[in-house]
Amino acid sequence: MSGEEWDAYPNDVETEGHVLGAMMLAEHVIPDVYRVLGDQFNERDTVFYRPAHWIIYRTVITMWDVGAQPDAVTVAKALQDAGALGRVGGPVKLHDLIERVPTVANAGKYAEILQDVYRRRRVAVLREALRDASPDRARELTEEWTAAEALLQGTAGGTVPGRSWQPVDLGPILRGQHKRAVPTVGVARSDGLQFLYPGKEHSVIGEMESGKSWFCLASCAAELVEGNHVLYIHFEETDPTDTVERLQLLGVSAAVMLERFRFVGPDEPVRPDLLAALLDPAPTLAVLDGVNEAMSLHGHEIRQEDGAAAFRRHLVKPCTAVGAAVLAADHVVKDREKQGRGPLGSVHKGNAVNGSLILIENAEPFGRGQRGRSHVFVTKDRPGHLRGHGRATKTPGKTFMGELVVDDTRTEWDGLSLRIWAPADRDEDTAPADPHADDDEHVLDVVRTLVSAGEVATLRAVRAKSRFGNEKTADCLTRLVIDGRLVEEPGERKARTFVPTGSGSLSGGGSS
Structure with missing residues (x-):
């Protein structure tokens, strides 16, 4: 040089x-x-x-x-x-x-x-x-x-190394001058409640075609209409056609998209300089669509803690550092090796979420000319602002937040309508009944029994004792992990092992 x-x-x-x-x-x-x-x-x-x-x-x-x-x-x-x-x-x-x-x-x-x-x-x-x-x-x-x-x-701004180990000044908090995080980003519910916190990491999860993309794009549209910049990185689609079409249906003009919307469909690992360019000017919302694909693209192990941490360092933290709310879209993927449904890769992806973890379960399918509907739940809310606006369900930690409705029948409106309807005021019966509740409770009891007996609760062991099939057992374990009632940890030979939340970490493992 x-x-x-x-x-x-x-x-x-x-x-x-x-x-x-x-x-x-x-x-x-x-x-x-x-x-x-x-x-x-x-x-x-x-x-x-x-x-x-x-x-x-x-x-x-x-x-x-x-x-x-x-x-x-x-x-x-x-x-x-x-x-x-x-x-x-x-x-x-x-x-x-x-x-x-x-x-x-x-x-x-x-x-x-x-x-x-x-x-x-x-x-x-x-x-x-x-x-x-x-x-x-x-x-x-x-x-x-x-x-x-x-x-x-x-x-930046002259902070000295080691200063983070100095006692934090509690004065502003005690004097009431410290502002708690409030969700002010993304799509709003019918009563005005938003789901995303500025500068925090969030995840929206669910089965394929449950409405995750609609939730993400509705949040993008809300920010764009407000005059903000949005970054959308799609790791499963390189063609932006569907994304652009949906944003147009949600009322975003071509001029606004050209000015403030950045779409990326990468097929190679990110370079820091390229990501830095995408974050200038800083967006208020960054969507990472297809987390498992993103981790695979970057060579990160989906089911390992280090893989989730590396993904966060490379893609999440640079976005939150500029003040953007990060929304990662993830789904329950098909596990070909085990012929069942595995959890969202590594549960460590959800452990580090410091905003909200949103679960979407489809009730009526979405499609062109149809009216689709999904239940919206919050299973994690680190800042604590959302749960008080929802309804408790029979599943601990799972709060019903409303119904996501995408109406393309065009019977009441000229175009497509997307709304998230809040639960009826103080109506405890508005939370939909969970059709899997009994099965999940049975599998949870099986895991507790195995752990109490000093055995390792692998997928194989749980399946044998529950007498459910492989896929049904894996589905129950997936929901229990998502709901925060079980913790998944890697066992020997990459076996999936489970313990009830709060019962401690596993030591050792078996094969599934």
Whole structure:
């Protein structure tokens, strides 16, 4: 990389000089600088853009470590003894740095500025390296870039490393100045209630053709009509035709879509620079449609905790970092190896959701010229704003939130109508009866019995004891995991093993 190319990266050599000059002018500020910058041992990975500045800093810190007083004269002597005085510009350079210091009182603040500039530079360097990297090297660089970007997002504005371990100021909360998260993103229910929280991660799950895509697109339409930007990444469809048609049916004009809607149908892993471009300007909503396909595309293990964590680092966190509500659409997929229905890949995908987890169950099929209907439930609501607006069901943790109705009969309206109807006020009978409740309870009892007896509740063991078929047993386990009544963990040879919620983790496993 040429000197001109390197100069294009973020740098602040003037502030570097202020830090060094202040350290030589007033020894008492050195601890303030050191707390921010540390030792800076590695010349190839340092906050200092100018190599000469790194040499001076290391010399000052080394002298300070042994109790020597670093000033222009003593530092010059130390550099001369090390044969490095000429490399930094001689004694004149040292005196020049001291003369240019605005005030030594801000030395710590100057160091924070340098740290922030360095993090911006590192993100830019890694982004550039990704463009010409081989596939294997690109995976490594992507991990580094993601970590660097997360650090930058978390420290922009001068936050010092280690500060997150300082006690949080509780004053604003106790004085009532802290605003709790409120769902203000996406489609609104008939009474105005929305389901998505800004800057939080959400998931909408259900069987195929249950209405997940309608829920996602209705949320997109609501944001677009409000004048906001929306990002839609579809990992199962590269053709945007159906998506565009549905948005038009929901009242979004072509002009609005061209201006504020970004659709991506990737067939290759994401690169950090490409995702960063999609998030500028920042959307209020980012939809990730087809989570299992996305994880597979990026080489993440669907049923493993590390796979879910990597997916979150690469695709979710960059979106929430810019304030977008992330809505991941997932479904119960067919497990060909076990000839049954497996849960949503890894349950760890749901464990880390810090917004709402929305479950949709179809009651009447959707289709052109038809009126389709699905029940909408919330099975997780981390901020806690939604459940109070729903109706409890017989299944613990599963709250009925209303009916999603998509009417394309055009008998009452000229076009398609999509509404989410709130449950009738204080009518406990509005929550639909769960036709699977008895089967689920039976399977739950089987799991409890196996665990209580010290056995491992694998799919095979539960199926044998429940006397249900393979698919019916797997369906029950799926619903129990989704409802939060069972926890699935990997066993030996990737077997699916289950424990009741709150009974502790599994140790060991069996084969299913």
